[in-house]
Amino acid sequence: MKSVFQSASRITILANFIFLAFAVIVIRLFYLQIIQGSEYKKLANREQIKQDTIPAHRGLIYAMDGKKPIKLVMNETIYTVFIDPKVDNPKAKTEAIKLLREVAGGNLKGNIEDAFKKRDSRYEVVATKLSHKQADVIASKKNPYIGLEPVSRRVYPEGQLASQVLGFVNYEGGKYGIESSFNKELTGKDGLLKTAKDVLGAPLVIGSENIERPPVNGKNIVLSIDRNIQAQTERVLQKHMQKKGMKNGSVLVMNPNNGKVLAMANYPTYDPSKFGEVKDGSVFNNNTVTMPYENGSVIKSFTMAMGINEGVAKGQDTYYNADFIKVEDRTIKNAVLGHTGQITFQTAMNYSLNTGMVTIANRLGSNGMIDNKSRNTIYDYLHNRFGLGKKTGIEVAESTGTVIPPDKVEGNNVRYSNMTFGQGMDTTMIQTATAFSSLINGGNLYRPSLINGEVTQEGAFEKNEAQIHRRNVISEDTSKQIKQILISARANANRGGADSKGYNIGGKTGTSQTLIDGKYVDNQTIGSYLGFGGGKQSEYVIMVAVWGKNQNLQGHSDASPIFTDISNWMLNYLEVKPTEG
Template sequence: MHRKLKIRSMVIGLFFTLLFLGLVSRMYYVQIVEASMLLEKAERLWADEDILPAKRGSILDRKGKVFAEDGVAFTVAVNPKIIADKGKDIPNFANEISQGLALILGPNAGVDTSKLEKQIYAMTTKLKQNGKDLAIEVEVNPEGWKIDGEIKLKIDELAISIREKYDLKKNSNIGLYTKEVIKRYYPLNSLASQVLGYVNKAGDPVGGIESSLDEILKGLPGKLNHEKDTSGVEIPDSKVSYTPAVMGNNVRLTIDQNIQYYTETAIQKAMDLYHPKSMTAIVVNPKTMEILAMANAPTFNPNRYWEAEQQDYKNLSISDAHEPGSTFKLVTLAGAVQENLFNPNDTYQSGSIRVPGSRPLHDHNYVGWGPITYMRGLLYSSNVAFVKLGYEKLGVDRLKAYINNFGFGSKTNIDLPNEVAGTIGQMKYDSEQATATYGQGQVVVTAIQQIAAYAAIANGGKLMWPHVVKDIEDSKTNEIIKKFEPKIIKQAVTAATAKQTSLYLEQVVADQEYGTGKKAYMNGYRIAGKTGTASVVDPGKNTYKTDSWLISFIGYAPVEDPQILIAIIADEPDLGGDYHQGSFVWAPVFRDIMTPSLRNMGITSNTVDAKTVSETPIKTIPDLSQTTLTAAKNLLNQTGLTPEVFGNGAKIIKQFPLAGTEISMSRPVYVTTEAKITTVPDFTGKSLRDSIEICALLDLQCKVSGEGYVTKQVVTGTGAQRSVKFELHPLSEPTPEVNEDSVESQDASPNASPEETTESD
């Protein structure tokens, strides 16, 4: 017995000895061998890192006005632990908070309130990752993310009403609160939204400048590293490191907020009246191709981007390609002028033309206007005239070359995302070559390509790089970090060709009897432009619609020194099946953009000085048609206007400007009293604008050299071939001696070089 106890004691002693030795060994191993590794592991568990968001740079207009900036917002959060504690004394406390939040956040976010209530209830009862303890903070995501101050006030009122209902202390924590955060804010709402893009609630940039220049705008986030225990309490005297955030840089655009506003307001009026599928308008400085405005409708509000339809985000100016129609005739015209193939006095048979392997190609009115001059064909926008110029005279190789010269078929590389290149087909067949001359079939282009091509004519033949970013500036010092200068891509045509073509386009507007662009006429300014009415493909039918068109107009001013160029496109407006009504869509838009933009840019009338323009009353011209000359003079005298009469008849045959046009009292009203004016009037001392208007009224072809006022004129030809050559000089410049024989010889040559003379109807 004694021996057994002794053995048992030894065994127990040995066990505890071994146990002690094991504990000592383990303690040595943990504290000595694994100490550094375990300490590192503990520090990782204690470590807590807060990301300090960087303030995003602002997006500004060309004058420094804000388009987009970071501002204060609020995020809604709930504390499930506190809500559960309150719920011990207040039945359905979590339900009440969930229901109240859903009623506020649901309508604001555009979601179903009952569905949102269930989602918020799940947040108010959410557990930690361990699956046992209730969470101490849950953000109401995404409906409660980055709400504005107005919604925050409603949340605060909800919390107050709950405290009052259950007689809780005024400042008691009920587990519902808001946190101040940073949000991207667009103070002008939808203005320029498709150019700007937006930043979503998660902080991700989507589309536009926000996306393409994100690296410049976003800056670098900072960090705050410190140590907390498992309960989330900061450990005293723990290691703390701080890396400050670096603010992003500002981006200044070429866009002018005022012109952008004029543009968006104008196209929205047309949208409301004519209900097209969409509208696009671009305004540029043709000399630099700086974008002054770029607008599309429908549009969206980046502050509430989730409410928009998917197509509303699309910048149609650069991402929508279409058959342009007659605005594309610019390429054919400029090419023909450059190659000395366009003689405005030559005649052709309008109406229809047949090319090999094709049905007859028609003018837009199908029957034409009989034998007419090419200049009249341009004014009428005759398809047949351009088939003859582009297909028969230029030929497919040269036509393709000029299409390429003007940048079609390639991206412009504008500094915005999602640009498409359009397509220029191979034009294998004669019919494809013929229809391309007037912008149908194988020609598919974007609005930005078209306005760049017209800018080349306005600026002296240079195809420029279009851009919306003017410079990058330091957000703290406002110093310019990088500037984006205008770039010449190529010389599309010579300066002389561009000038001559520009004068022809001016006639499209100035000729108030035949010009398709006559509704773009503006008192006191020389306007050049071209209309377009393109047939639209009927999806799935491989044919064109018969009652819908794409309507467009591209024009610029002042012709003598172009400062502003506008392109307008309306996709299938409601014209009641009559394409002739197209000008009622684009003309008011053009005027509503051009008129205030010229004022905004300080560009005054070219006929009188700025003081006279501002002080001279504006009058509306009465209808003088078929009235006697005496009656017409009386009508004009009653409005304070003065007539300038051509002819010796007793009744008014034609007038310019047309009835209803508003002009200043300083300008004359031109009238004719004979169907054919046989005597060419004396133009000496008249401005180029006045001379061109009179030529249009009298059906005279005119050619121009110089700038300023007419100092000499030479008449050549008879009948339909009659033309007059003007030589212009500034009033302060002495008139040089002119060799009349050489001038007449130059006029008589149908192939005169563009460098030698400029022409206009």
Template structure:
């Protein structure tokens, strides 16, 4: 039987079939894989475009949409009459995305032309490895107009709020930083009210970096800050600052402080410090210049503290106004310590002792009053505690409890030593005397008003306590009226108005010892003395040209008072006039319709015009010059210090400020005191030789208007 062959008779056919089968499997796998991939893509598209569309839309939006802040304008700060002391203006700031700026050299050159900084300054910024860099901030739209008119890729323009100040009451109001946040004064203290609430605007960005508002996108408007209304009177504040500056220059003091208060309400009409600073250019300020020394600094008051002994002696019936007291011929020893007076007085009345500021009588009277009564009177006036004025930085001063007193503390305190008081405490105490013994809480913020007109906060006068009976206050007022009428305060007189007040001169402590060359000179008083309306404090720190309060501070008080009476409204003047005796009413009204001519020699034309307008005066030119920008006043037709009707025209003679060879023109010094002559010469860098010891300048070489150079020696004759 033949055996069957199990092998295929055609092997090539078998291989072909096998290959076809494998190919089919591969095709199935490939097409299956492609199908799965397609399904995956479809599933992903469904996930992205349908199931999770919102999330990816948000991610896409973040690539080309962003929210730009709309800065809220800070609230205005107004004076009592609605004049803006601080307001917000819309400025522009410039930034760049260096990656998108194609022509950096051109942009840097444009910035140099518009802003004034070197081209290299901007190139350094534009070459930084970042997507955002500031070029300039807070530029006015008018000054930046050339850049605003261009469309530059990568240049980012943002509108920002800029704070603009009237440059009054700089230490009181304070200022803001580059981010428009208050960092000192009322700007800082009232930040929650003033700052407002920022809004936002949704923007879209193109590939080239240009941005535009997104249509239909969310938007929130900014809410402005609240309006703050102060008790400050801008006109009175300007007067105090001007006279304080002049006073500091005249007595060569290191600093000055001035306050004006309404005695009936405690409202502060002016609070000034000299030196001050430019609030619109705060980067140039010195930190110490921002301190409001009216509330932050305490001094030994000297004789102005005799208010306490005069009140205590009267209140407790220790002495009568016309009772005879012995001033010991100007020298007296207590507990082996010598007390001296600046005048050698003998037996005088107590009223005369206060008028002539006798330290000896004050010390002897204090021993009769006793330390407990003296201390109680000082505390009643508010010394040793804060006044609670709504101004940042107030300190309490220092009034030691009686258990810490030494054997000489009482007589020395009666003279104004061993006690530290702030200027605001001192004027508040004198205002209490003027107000019939009622001690008021001082304040500067009248109202805070929301953008929609709602009054969020309001302050009204607050009586803290009755320091003394009205009858006692009337007696004590008569003492301080005598100070001005016949005593050390004569330079504080105001024509047509009776004034009451007190001079003070105190040596300053230095490392625990009294420094012979460092003094605080002060005058604090009120007017009219019969029916007082206003209290004024003037304090000079470290005066070197006449350090007594009568010389350094009292004349400044008088100048402020005179100008206030001419500036205040008719209603105030009428109220004061009604309370005067008929014989004094006409003199008062004549006085307030006239003003004292200031010294404008050495000032440029614009400065002279501005100063005269502050004094309610005009001027007429005695000569004309071509270049008005370089004119300075070399002579004035009405002598400084003379009283003339308001809006009189003062004749002024002008000359070029500087000639081609660097020479200047000699100012007119005739008629000035030595200190003012030195000041005028110092402005031009001239050296003065003085012939004669006192009086006023009666002759000068070179003559006014002659050409002089810096360092030249000039001779003046005093008589």
């Protein structure tokens, strides 16, 4: 009996042991699969799932070549070479050093032997900017130390052309110009390739872990810039700047009938493919949109148009010119003296007489003197209608400028009198040229634009339309009158006949003092010219500004010749037909 009981006891103990072991296994499996399941899945995924980024191509930037787009910014694939110093293969190391010296050559960074000594690192860059041919030679050797990474960089087939318009791309993305303003659209979106593989690298059965998301390439942007106009504008600007030793200059060319910018040139300039070599960062700025300044007498065009539109002054109306005019306790004088007596406003425009513009401001007042009524009218025209002193909406970063409202203490009668001839307010060239276009196109203020459309991924050019910001800022009749006044003013200033014959060319000079630490200085002025040209219809507006530290530059002698050279060339390039007679 005792042995039977002992046998049963042993069976029970064994059963309990098996049960306990099974329970432990179940609990362990539960712990591994349920409690720690996600962690082990992550570990497995790290070993089995390979994830690769499929880089998107940055969008190209085009300019116009007449009526068709032409590539201005392209992409090029170059290669970065890195090594893994932890690899332990003396023979391969010797071969790697020899290979890199022979193939990479001048692309090597520093002492290559030092990179191999960094045994605590798995990634050391030893060469950059290798060509596709160099990379192929290195890859063909299959050296265990060496790895290659493709890198995309921007290529500029036109060199420095329109560099401040374009901007550049560094490791952070687009900087300045179009590259910055449209960085998101140009960048696109990288794709993803995610696959599960076994230890030998063979793909496993297709499942949820296998994902392929194709890249979305960046948008291809077409600028309104015409490469031929841009190139000629830059050549003319550089020629005049260097001939006269002027330090800084900018030129803006615009189509007044749709607000499209045809050229933006700045001097000095730079090569966007070598932006890292630039020592003075100010050269990156596109001064046509970022530099507000007192335009000086070019603003008289707007004052004259305002006087015509308000019915207080026409070109042949007269006023008495004493070569000075009093506004409260200030005396405002003309720069050009001698045209005293009863003269026309056309004469005031011909000789850029400040007294004529202040007279218009006085006539806008309630009692023939500048007052709250005239200040409100001037502000309405300059700021609200013409858009001076506020952003235009152009597609690149721009400055605002300042037109002080009449309800501010600083917006007093003296300031507003000065504003009629371009002092006491500052605007950007893009603001002034855009507003000027409305004077000569019949009274429509367009939103200025640098964008002409896009080239689709299939290669089709899709053009966008011009946008009118405000209609009838002045009447069509006022536009005709101010246009003729400006033609006469230019003809009077250019008695030597520098303009091509048979065309309608008009414009206005401007010479403005420079403010330094809140005070005007005598040894530094900005010379400007703002004008238009064409046949029966005005085909272009050109604005020029030249300036430099300790340089007294004039609108007539320094800025106007730049306008003339570009204008005469434009008439030929656009094949403008001369007017009859």
